[in-house]
Amino acid sequence: MTQHGATKWADVDPSAITHNTSLIKQLVGEKTAVMAVVKADGYGHGAAPSARAAIAGGATWLAVSSVTEGIELRKAGIVEPILNLGYTPPSALSAAIAAKLALTVYDREGLALLKTAATEIGVHVKVDTGMHRLGAAPQEAVQLAIDVDADPNLRLQGFWTHFADADQDPAFTREQLHVFLDARSALIRAGVTGFLSHAANSPGLLRFPEARLDLVRAGLILYGVRPVREWADLPGLRPALRWQTIVTNVLTVPAGGSVGYGRRFVAREPARVAAIAVGYADGLHRHASDRGRAIVRGVAVPIAGTISMDQAALDVSTVPGVTVGDVVTLIGEEGGATLSAHDLAEASGTISYEVLCAISNRVPRRYL
Numbered sequence: 001m002t003q004h005g006a007t008k009w010a011d012v013d014p015s016a017i018t019h020n021t022s023l024i025k026q027l028v029g030e031k032t033a034v035m036a037v038v039k040a041d042g043y044g045h046g047a048a049p050s051a052r053a054a055i056a057g058g059a060t061w062l063a064v065s066s067v068t069e070g071i072e073l074r075k076a077g078i079v080e081p082i083l084n085l086g087y088t089p090p091s092a093l094s095a096a097i098a099a100k101l102a103l104t105v106y107d108r109e110g111l112a113l114l115k116t117a118a119t120e121i122g123v124h125v126k127v128d129t130g131m132h133r134l135g136a137a138p139q140e141a142v143q144l145a146i147d148v149d150a151d152p153n154l155r156l157q158g159f160w161t162h163f164a165d166a167d168q169d170p171a172f173t174r175e176q177l178h179v180f181l182d183a184r185s186a187l188i189r190a191g192v193t194g195f196l197s198h199a200a201n202s203p204g205l206l207r208f209p210e211a212r213l214d215l216v217r218a219g220l221i222l223y224g225v226r227p228v229r230e231w232a233d234l235p236g237l238r239p240a241l242r243w244q245t246i247v248t249n250v251l252t253v254p255a256g257g258s259v260g261y262g263r264r265f266v267a268r269e270p271a272r273v274a275a276i277a278v279g280y281a282d283g284l285h286r287h288a289s290d291r292g293r294a295i296v297r298g299v300a301v302p303i304a305g306t307i308s309m310d311q312a313a314l315d316v317s318t319v320p321g322v323t324v325g326d327v328v329t330l331i332g333e334e335g336g337a338t339l340s341a342h343d344l345a346e347a348s349g350t351i352s353y354e355v356l357c358a359i360s361n362r363v364p365r366r367y368l
């Protein structure tokens with residue numbers, strides 16, 4: 001049903017996030033903390049509601065990708081420790097300190113910047129073990145961590161790395177972990193202790209128990225989606241988001257008639273076509289034109305023709321009785337049919353992560 005006249009919405013079930021977090025917590029055990037990765041607006045689920053739900057499920061840390069995202073959580077009243085996984089620009093430092101964000105450091109410039117603040121800051125030093133994006137080379141990271149530890153204001157809270165391919169390349173992942181653990185040993189040999197070691201994202205924590213260490217950084221699986229659709233890990237995971245819209249028009253297209261821009265869909269025989277109120281400006285990737293599906297009246301039907309900015313069309317020839325106002329499900333379960341974020345990702349030529357993050361602000365989130 002539409003509420004307040006909405007023609008599209010995403011229902012988010014925070015209790016699913018709480019449940020998924022508690023499954024992750026059970027999996028990793030008492031000694032390993034769970035950091036809930038709620039960057040990118042909680043992978044499209046809403047950062048603050050996702051953070052609260054994950055904390056209720058046993059997460060004790062939160063992760064964001066920028067100072068701005070961290071401040072947003074603080075403004076929402078969230079008091080738990082928050083790590084900025086990304087770069088902190090000099091112009092954002094005082095705001096980051098005021099918000100009591102823990103900050104990632106991976107080079108001398110970053111460390112020098114934090115020292116200028118001359119106030120207490122929690123620091124996580126990032127080691128580059130093969131991702132070659134952010135992170136200091138192992139030896140340099142060890143020295144940075146030693147220097148952080150020696151500073152009277154800075155607190156070395158974490159020493160961490162990030163896997164490049166934990167869902168597909170076990171050998172490379174193990175090599176990354178090996179490099180990381182060697183660096184950690186060097187740090188401990190230098191007399192530095194009392195920090196959290198962390199490496200594992202969702203695929204890492206699921207498939208490499210030895211990589212769970214002191215803390216895991218769980219993103220995608222918090223939201224009930226596995227990194228690889230064929231994986232059956234954590235069978236109880238529950239997807240937390242359902243994306244729906246409505247039928248806005250139903251028409252018969254005669255044989256030879258086309259639908260939408262570019263006349264990509266041409267009816268071979270008379271076709272029943274339903275327009276829906278979601279387009280690429282809502283996050284329905286244009287690549288899913290003629291490839292994706294949506295559920296109407298419990299049947300998964302194909303997208304017909306080119307997805308436009310605000311609308312798309314479905315071929316509902318096989319579904320009797322489709323009428324204006326019928327609810328259409330793009331991600332979720334309805335009437336016994338299910339379409340997952342993976343289904344939409346495959347049709348869109350991308351990954352489930354992107355499909356979820358791409359659902360735009362124009363789609364109101366409704367919290368169950």
Ligand SMILES: Cc1ncc(COP(=O)(O)O)c(C=O)c1O
Binds near residue numbers: 037162200202221
């Ligand atoms: C540094 C870092 N850690 C953890 C995660 C969480 O990854 P996942 O969603 O696979 O759990 C991300 C997400 O991209 C990340 O960038």
